[in-house]
Amino acid sequence: MNTKRRLFLKGSMAAGVAGVAASAGLLTPGMVLAAWPNQAFDAKSVADAMKGIAGSADAAASGDIKIKAPDIAENGAVVPVTVSTGMAGVESISILASKNATPLTSSYTLGSATEAFVSTRIKMGKTADVIAVVKAGGKLYQAKKEVKVTIGGCGG
Amino acid sequence: MANSIKVRAKAKDGVVTVKTLISHPMETGLRKDKKTGKMIPANFIQEVLAEQNGNNVLTAFWGGAISKNPYLSFKFKGAAGDTVKISWSDNNGKSDTTEVTVK
Numbered sequence: 250m251n252t253k254r255r256l257f258l259k260g261s262m263a264a265g266v267a268g269v270a271a272s273a274g275l276l277t278p279g280m281v282l283a284a285w286p287n288q289a290f291d292a293k294s295v296a297d298a299m300k301g302i303a304g305s306a307d308a309a310a311s312g313d314i315k316i317k318a319p320d321i322a323e324n325g326a327v328v329p330v331t332v333s334t335g336m337a338g339v340e341s342i343s344i345l346a347s348k349n350a351t352p353l354t355s356s357y358t359l360g361s362a363t364e365a366f367v368s369t370r371i372k373m374g375k376t377a378d379v380i381a382v383v384k385a386g387g388k389l390y391q392a393k394k395e396v397k398v399t400i401g402g403c404g405g
Numbered sequence: 406m407a408n409s410i411k412v413r414a415k416a417k418d419g420v421v422t423v424k425t426l427i428s429h430p431m432e433t434g435l436r437k438d439k440k441t442g443k444m445i446p447a448n449f450i451q452e453v454l455a456e457q458n459g460n461n462v463l464t465a466f467w468g469g470a471i472s473k474n475p476y477l478s479f480k481f482k483g484a485a486g487d488t489v490k491i492s493w494s495d496n497n498g499k500s501d502t503t504e505v506t507v508k
Contacts, residue, residue: 285451290468302466327472346470350435354470360462360481364420367463368478372433372470 290353295345298353299382302343303389308382311336314392316381322373325398330379331368338386339365347393348377373398410503414489421483421507423455425491426476433469447496450475456490457483483507 289301296306317331332342342365343356354371365383373379378393411426427450434447447469455463462481487507494500 285466290466329476331478349470351468351470353468355468356466357479358464358466360457360460362457362460362482363462364480364482366478366480367465368476370472370476372472 286356289356290351292351292353295347295352295380298345298351299343299389302353302356303341303382303384305389308389308391311383311390311392314381314383314390316379316392316394317368318379318394318396320395321397321399323399325373325375325400327370328373328379328396328398329368329370331366332381332383333364333366334383334385334390336365336383336385336390339383340387341384342367343382344369344371345380345382346371346373346377347380349374352380408503409501410491410493412489412491412503412505414487414505414507416483416485416487416507419482419484420480421457421487421489422478422480423489423491424476424478425453426474427453427493427501428474429493429495431469431471431473431475435469450493450495453477453491453493455479457481458487459490 286301289298292298292301299306313336314334318328322328330344332344339359341356341358344354345352346354355369357367373396376397378395381392383390409428413424415422429450430448432445432448436445438445449469450467453465463479465477485507488504489507490504492500492502
C-alpha cells in the first residue's frame with residue numbers, strides 16, 4: 250500500500266507541474282490564437298508598440314492618411330475613430346492612442362480585396378494623439394490627430 | 406454566446422461596406438470594482454476575422470483599449486449575394502461566429 254501511495258503522490262505532482270505550465274503561459278488562450286502580438290499590446294510606449302506590431306518605429310509622416318476622430322471627446326470610453334487612406338498596396342492599419350498605458354489599441358491586417366478603411370471605437374485615458382500607422386508596400390507611414398478627452402475611459 | 410454579433414453588409418458600386426456590432430464587456434484588466442475594490446479581470450476580444458466567400462478580408466487584433474460592445478466597420482470589393490462571415494475570440498478562449506449575405 251505504501252509504495253502505491255508514493256506512486257500516487259508522484260503522479261499527482263507531475264500533473265501539478267503540467268498545471269503550472271499551463272498557467273505560466275504555455276497554454277493560455279492567447280497562445281492558441283494564431284499570432285496575437287501580446288508584446289505589442291503590452292508595450293508601454295508608442296515606439297515599443299510600433300516595433301511590436303509593425304517591426305519598426307520609423308514611420309514617415311504622410312498627409313495621405315485620414316483620421317476621422319472628434320476634436321473633443323466627452324467620454325474617453327467611447328471615441329469613434331475612422332482611418333482611411335488613398336495609398337495603394339495597404340497591408341495593415343494600426344491605431345494607437347499615445348498616452349494610454351498601453352498605446353496600441355488595435356491592428357488590422359487587410360486582404361487583397363479590402364479597401365484601406367477601418368472604423369471602430371476606442372478607449373482613451375486622457376487627451377492624447379490618435380496615431381494611425383499604415384503599412385503599404387512594405388513601408389510604414391503615420392498620421393496623428395489630437396483628441397481632447399474630458400472624462401477618461403481607462404480605469405475607473 | 407450565439408447572436409453576440411450584429412452585422413450589416415451592403416453593396417454599392419462594387420464595394421461592400423460591413424458594419425459590425427459585437428456585444429462584449431471588453432474589460433482591460435486594469436479597472437477596479439468600485440464596490441469591492443478588487444481588480445476586474447481582463448476580458449476582451451483579441452481577434453476578429455472577416456471572410457468574404459471563404460476568403461480572408463480582414464484580421465483585426467484588438468487590445469483592451471477597444472470600447473465596450475465594440476463597433477467595427479470596413480469595406481471590400483464585392484457584390485450583393487456574397488457571404489460575409491465574422492468571427493471573434495477573446496482572451497478567455499470564448500468565441501462566436503456569424504454569417505450574413507450582402508444586400
